[in-house]
Amino acid sequence: MPQRRVVTGRSQEPRQRFAEELRRLRSQKGITLRQLGERMGWDWSLFGKMEKGDTIGSPEVAEALDGFYGTPGLLLAMWELAAGDKSQFRERYRRYMTLEAEAVSLWHFAVSVLPGLLQTRGYAREVLSAGGLKGPELDQQVEARMSRRELLEGDDAPPFRTILSEAVLRTTLRDKAEWRLQLDHVAEMTERPNVAVHVLPFSAGPFGLDSTDVWFLRLSEGRTVAYTENAHRGDLIEQNAAVEKLQRVYDVVRDLALPPAESRKFVLRMLEEVPCDPLT
Structure with missing residues (x-):
């Protein structure tokens, strides 16, 4: 042979x-x-x-x-x-993080987990732990996620809009005290002038982004890039036609969601449903 x-x-x-x-x-x-x-x-x-x-x-x-x-x-x-190459996932994510820091505005949709920019330390730790992280790596990722929140602080913070599926607010933490702190933080963030939070209620019915977390970053040169993510991988999308297609779907979902004022009331009602610790 x-x-x-x-x-x-x-x-x-x-x-x-x-x-x-x-x-x-x-x-x-x-x-x-x-x-x-x-x-x-x-x-x-x-x-x-x-x-x-x-x-x-x-x-x-x-x-x-x-x-x-x-x-x-x-x-x-x-x-x-x-x-499917994990090293490329890390490369795309690193590039996304660079672009996020440079963005002049950000739009987001969440299927089941709050965006990192709105997460408390306790929420981030429980979510990352559920994904398999532990030990020093878990601590490192929690700190990295907390540092991202600085993006929305300060006078020059970019406008941020997020649409939260109701499932995000119905998926509670095991630690009810931490969950209460997280909901309270979301309610507080809705008061910031650069932050708009929409809740997409279950009653809205089926919608086009029912399995996709997506970010849109508007960059200083006028173009927009998108980043889609699930529990196992993420994709940075820079091709104009593909980004435009996702944006059209996002706009439809935004029209189905509650406006910011009603969404804030929704979050406050959720907060009232969380039992208080009688020792607090």
């Missing part, structure tokens, strides 16, 4: 391997990035970032490129490998 030939010169890291294949296919096609953008209907700069490994784009983009290059399923499979 002939020996298997070893392929050299190609990266074994999923994200870089994906970028290399994109460059190879375009070169083989003999077109420029700008020509690729024109033919695909996407901003050509997206493909440039994908070929440099700065982003992997979306599965829709990978699937469309499969059709264009005549590689059915290949690029989509490589995209999935790149998306």
Whole structure:
């Protein structure tokens, strides 16, 4: 049996391997990035970032490129490998955190957990513990989350809008005293001029973001990026068409939610339902 030939010169890291294949296919096609953008209907700069490994784009983009290059399923499979690489999740999250610090305004939707910018120390510790963190790593992550709250403080704090599914406020902590402190903190935050809190009640019915936590960051140069997240992974979305599509869904959800004044009353009613410690 002939020996298997070893392929050299190609990266074994999923994200870089994906970028290399994109460059190879375009070169083989003999077109420029700008020509690729024109033919695909996407901003050509997206493909440039994908070929440099700065982003992997979306599965829709990978699937469309499969059709264009005549590689059915290949690029989509490589995209999935790149998306599943934990090191890339950390890289995307680090980039998101950098952009969050630079944002001139932030919009958010929460499915089941309060956003980190509104979390108390006790809430953050219980939620992170439920995710498997413990010991020094847990302490480090709690402190990191607490430091994020400084973003909403000060005279130059950016406007922040969050829509909280009612499920967020119905998922209580095991420690009722900590849960009371958390609800009290949310109520206090609703009084800040730069913070708008909406509650999406169960009575609103089905909605388009029923399984997705999403952030929108408006940056100083005028563009908006999005970050979607679940318990296992997060995706930074910078492609204009994909961000716009998410924003349209977000706008519909915002229209279904209670206005800020009614949402504050909702949170205060939830606070009244939490039993007080008779020793307090």
